Amino acid sequence: MKGNPKDFGFSTRAIHAGQPPEATTGAVAVPIFQTSTYVHDEFGQHKGFEYARGENPTRAALEANIAALEGGVGATAYASGMAAISALVTLLHSGDRVIASRDMYGGTFRYFSKILDRYGIDFTYVNTADLSALEAAMTPETKMVYIETPTNPLMEITDLAGAAKIAHAHGAVLAVDNTFLSPYLQRPLEHGADLVVHSATKFLNGHSDSMGGLLVAASQEHHDWFVFVQKSAGAILGPMDCFLILRGIKTLGVRMDRHESNTQAIVRLLADHPKVGTILYPGLPAHPGHEIQRRQATGFGGVLTFDVGSTEAAATLLNRVQVLSLAESLGGVESLISHPASMTHASVPKENRDKIGITDGLVRISVGIEDEADLVGDLRQALEAI
Numbered sequence: 001m002k003g004n005p006k007d008f009g010f011s012t013r014a015i016h017a018g019q020p021p022e023a024t025t026g027a028v029a030v031p032i033f034q035t036s037t038y039v040h041d042e043f044g045q046h047k048g049f050e051y052a053r054g055e056n057p058t059r060a061a062l063e064a065n066i067a068a069l070e071g072g073v074g075a076t077a078y079a080s081g082m083a084a085i086s087a088l089v090t091l092l093h094s095g096d097r098v099i100a101s102r103d104m105y106g107g108t109f110r111y112f113s114k115i116l117d118r119y120g121i122d123f124t125y126v127n128t129a130d131l132s133a134l135e136a137a138m139t140p141e142t143k144m145v146y147i148e149t150p151t152n153p154l155m156e157i158t159d160l161a162g163a164a165k166i167a168h169a170h171g172a173v174l175a176v177d178n179t180f181l182s183p184y185l186q187r188p189l190e191h192g193a194d195l196v197v198h199s200a201t202k203f204l205n206g207h208s209d210s211m212g213g214l215l216v217a218a219s220q221e222h223h224d225w226f227v228f229v230q231k232s233a234g235a236i237l238g239p240m241d242c243f244l245i246l247r248g249i250k251t252l253g254v255r256m257d258r259h260e261s262n263t264q265a266i267v268r269l270l271a272d273h274p275k276v277g278t279i280l281y282p283g284l285p286a287h288p289g290h291e292i293q294r295r296q297a298t299g300f301g302g303v304l305t306f307d308v309g310s311t312e313a314a315a316t317l318l319n320r321v322q323v324l325s326l327a328e329s330l331g332g333v334e335s336l337i338s339h340p341a342s343m344t345h346a347s348v349p350k351e352n353r354d355k356i357g358i359t360d361g362l363v364r365i366s367v368g369i370e371d372e373a374d375l376v377g378d379l380r381q382a383l384e385a386i
């Protein structure tokens with residue numbers, strides 16, 4: 001691709017941005033630069049690469065690619081989504097306050113509440129889908145608003161532009177975990193967010209064969225800080241994983257379309273099913289965040305949550321499926337089914353889970369790209385066993 005990535009559509013950018021043919025051979029796929037250091041041409045002169053914690057060409061290609069897809073000035077890549085979140089929070093100082101979505105990935109909650117709390121950073125959890133609750137929670141000490149939309153696993157939707165306005169009015173930055181939708185469906189920086197984080201382990205990689213985290217900044221100042229943090233703290237993403245995630249991103253658009261059409265077929269099955277209670281999926285017109293999501297995203301994604309009434313019923317369903325696999329994680333080509341209360345959200349205290357609605361009967365599916373009829377048939381037979 002020659003020219004400015006901004007002039008091209010999403011999938012063209014996904015395939016080409018940051019990935020010109022390799023200079024010495026013309027290799028169309030960015031090579032895996034598996035090296036720890038680089039030889040200098042002569043004293044005081046090198047090619048821009050000194051030591052691989054600071055610079056790696058495969059990593060640089062992935063970083064340029066995600067920056068182009070999210071519309072940021074730059075991006076930094078880390079060993080996992082949690083490592084990217086750890087880099088993000090280095091913007092904070094002791095005494096600062098963060099307002100975070102009350103329902104979020106359990107590992108992020110664990111990091112905030114069990115580790116960062118010890119460094120004098122205060123975390124307040126609110127339902128950010130309710131902008132008046134967000135506004136009411138803001139104080140002069142609030143330096144960051146941290147949201148997931150949709151949330152995990154309750155699929156609550158926050159109005160990004162509204163949250164950005166509130167954060168900025170109080171001198172705070174808005175950081176968004178965009179893992180669930182990916183930039184194909186939602187680009188928070190276009191709605192006023194300052195920072196985007198990803199668990200690239202999920203939809204970006206898409207094949208459940210690597211881990212990674214990405215942090216995209218809207219401002220040069222933030223990006224320069226994260227480049228410094230990445231090099232200094234050292235939680236970098238290795239070149240092999242960068243290669244795998246770059247390869248995954250090339251098919252992101254077609255995969256997301258299929259994830260979503262399969263999800264809609266499953267929602268149709270569940271909607272009429274006597275064993276199924278509440279279905280949480282923002283694509284349903286009755287979902288309270290449906291209209292906001294229509295406005296700020298171009299789709300509803302491939303994750304849904306529903307209630308089957310009890311731990312026993314959930315266990316029966318999870319043990320009976322044959323095409324879906326009982327596993328944590330999401331965003332891969334294969335469909336995964338999990339029980340948030342005992343798996344991804346076990347680190348959230350039961351009283352908090354009960355308060356916000358992560359019930360014992362809740363089941364989450366990350367819908368893969370298998371044949372629609374096989375997924376629907378598998379779930380139908382497994383639900384009958386309840």
Ligand SMILES: Cc1ncc(COP(=O)(O)O)c(C=O)c1O
Nearest residue numbers: 080081082105177179199201212
């Ligand atoms: C929404 C979300 N953010 C962040 C993470 C953490 O990412 P990782 O597992 O790559 O560290 C996860 C992991 O499941 C997640 O679901």
